[in-house]
Amino acid sequence: MTPYPYQSDVVLIGGGHSHVQVVKMLTMKRALPQVRFTMISDESVAYYSGMVPGGLAGLYNLDEIEMELRPLARWAGIRFIRARVSGIDPTLRQILFDDGRSPLNFDVLSINVGSVSRGMDITGVKSFATPTRPLSHLLKQVVRFES
Structure with a gap:
């Protein structure tokens, strides 16, 4: 063995x-x-x-x-x-x-x-802000935006 x-x-x-x-x-x-x-x-x-x-x-x-x-x-x-x-x-x-x-x-x-961005549950934030964390989510959103 x-x-x-x-x-x-x-x-x-x-x-x-x-x-x-x-x-x-x-x-x-x-x-x-x-x-x-x-x-x-x-x-x-x-x-x-x-x-x-x-x-x-x-x-x-x-x-x-x-x-x-x-x-x-x-x-x-x-x-x-x-x-x-x-x-x-x-x-x-x-x-x-x-x-x-x-x-x-x-x-x-x-x-x-x-890390994860906080405050996304506040009314209106999802409509007017893009969270920067996690980075993978941010970059996927930017790629979608540019397409």
């Missing part, structure tokens, strides 16, 4: 800019071969927030500000799970999914799921 090759599991929930940078740094350093890294995101693409204003201004195309998470994970040698997390059991150290798949165990957990 082959011994389990990893001593710990680090799970990154969310494919935001912070986690993308963690993945890139881990890959460049190759310092933790005994740790298995897993990124979980319900989106297959993340957007670099620092370039979004330039994208909205027409300075960048959408594909220039997006990062494909599955190829990034493959390049970095980490697991990528496209799924929506429905809960975390801190006692059992498990991540729960809303699609019924088995829970995922973790030793270390980092959560970077981004």
Whole structure:
């Protein structure tokens, strides 16, 4: 029987800019071969927030500000799970999914799921404002508007 090759599991929930940078740094350093890294995101693409204003201004195309998470994970040698997390059991150290798949165990957990614009339930806001978070929703609205 082959011994389990990893001593710990680090799970990154969310494919935001912070986690993308963690993945890139881990890959460049190759310092933790005994740790298995897993990124979980319900989106297959993340957007670099620092370039979004330039994208909205027409300075960048959408594909220039997006990062494909599955190829990034493959390049970095980490697991990528496209799924929506429905809960975390801190006692059992498990991540729960809303699609019924088995829970995922973790030793270390980092959560970077981004932000959501508030106040959209105020009367009139939806008619006169475009929320800027989450970025994926904003960019889809802008693309629809320009079409």
